[in-house]
Amino acid sequence: MPLLNIAIIGYGKMGREIEKTALEKGHAVKAIIDPRIKKEGIQFNEINKESLAGVDVCIDFTQPAAATENIKKAAGLKKSIVVGTTGWHNRLDEARKAVKKNNTALLYSPNFSIGVNIFFKIVEDAAKQINNFDSYDSFIVEFHHSQKLDSPSGTARKLGEIIINNTNRKTTAMYDRLERKIKPEELHVASVRAGTISGTHTVGFDSSADTIELKHTAKSRVGFAQGAVAAAEWISGKKGIFTLDDMVKNITGGN
Ligand SMILES: NC(=O)c1ccc[n+]([C@@H]2O[C@H](COP(=O)([O-])OP(=O)(O)OC[C@H]3O[C@@H](n4cnc5c(N)ncnc54)[C@H](OP(=O)(O)O)[C@@H]3O)[C@@H](O)[C@H]2O)c1
Structure with a gap:
């Protein structure tokens, strides 16, 4: 494993967790870039030549409006x-262009937890099974703390894509309030924000006889930080645009 000089962009809840994990793994935190928070010696207000001098890989956990820039x-x-920041993927094309033009690397994921990535695979298998049985409808409900800036979560969007791609009966995810009955081809995705709730995602399959629920609950931010630091190690020296799927497939050989 290469030891890296890392720049942490966004020194909030995740940035602090990433700093701890990176140092525990022997990496150096060369710069912390956040407009407000002060940390002597390695604190910078913005991304520029000075703040990124000597940095191998940046890790961004900021906010939707900041990530693309x-x-x-x-x-x-x-x-x-x-990039772990969520809620910016509508500007993915812009980001891709910049990365390709400069021949660098970008790895992004709405969820860096290995458990969630296992959950994605379980949901994919379940959706394929359910696809064989017309009597089952599907839904997604996600819960997060009240400070989260985006809704639905990037993870819920990804779960929605997985169900739509693997169930012929569902074609569109509906995130907003409905003033009418939901159509059979629409997948309802509901978001709840309150207190300090840890990220929780439930995927449900409902028939007149029973309901099957698959649920993932994040217990802490450590899993996200470990995944993000592992991703920084993995993209070091690579060029191109990757997701966590690419990294996991590369490590596991696709199994
Ligand atoms: N992919 C994953 O696994 C995963 C896991 C957890 C969270 N997330 C996502 O990661 C992001 C951050 O989460 P968090 O809980 O750490 O949020 P947070 O505690 O609010 O921290 C975000 C930090 O980034 C700073 N910031 C805002 N704009 C910036 C910019 N242009 N440059 C540098 N720093 C900037 C914020 O400063 P101000 O307070 O001054 O705005 C704040 O200190 C969110 O989008 C969240 O959804 C992803």
């Missing part, structure tokens, strides 16, 4: 970046 700035300075 951060990717473009890092790419412009020829730095690769791991």
Whole structure:
């Protein structure tokens, strides 16, 4: 495993967890970039030549409105970046262009927890089974703490894609309030925000006879931080655009 000089972009709840994990694994945290928080010696307000000097890989956990510009700035300075921030994927094309143009690397995922990535595979298998039985309808409900800026969660969107791609009966995810009956081909995805609830995602399959529920609950942020630091190690020296799926497949050989 290469020991890296890491820049942490966004020193909030996740940025702090990533700092701990990176140091535990022997990496150096060369820069912390956050407009407000002070940390002597390695604190910077913005991404520029000075703040990214000597950095091997950046890790961004900021906010939806900031992530795309951060990717473009890092790419412009020829730095690769791991992005955990959610809610910016509508600007993915812009980010891709900048990364390709500068021949750097981007690895992004709405969820860096290995458990959630196992959950994605379980949901995919379940959706394929359910596809054989017309009597089952499907739904998604996700819960998060009240400070989360985006809704639905990136993880819920990804779960929605998995169900739609593997169930012929579902074609569209519906995230908003409905003022009418839901159509059979629509997949209802509901979001709840309250207190300090840890990220919780439930995928349900409902028939007139029973309900099957698959649920993932994050117990802490450690799993996300470990996944993000592992992703920084994995993209170091690579060029291109990757998701966590690519990394997991590469490590497990697709099994
Ligand atoms: N992919 C995953 O596995 C995963 C897991 C957990 C969370 N997330 C996502 O990661 C993001 C951060 O989560 P969090 O819980 O750490 O949030 P947080 O505690 O609010 O931290 C975000 C930090 O980024 C700072 N920031 C905002 N814009 C910035 C910019 N342009 N440059 C540098 N720093 C900037 C914020 O400063 P201000 O307070 O001044 O705005 C804040 O300190 C969210 O999008 C969340 O959904 C992803």
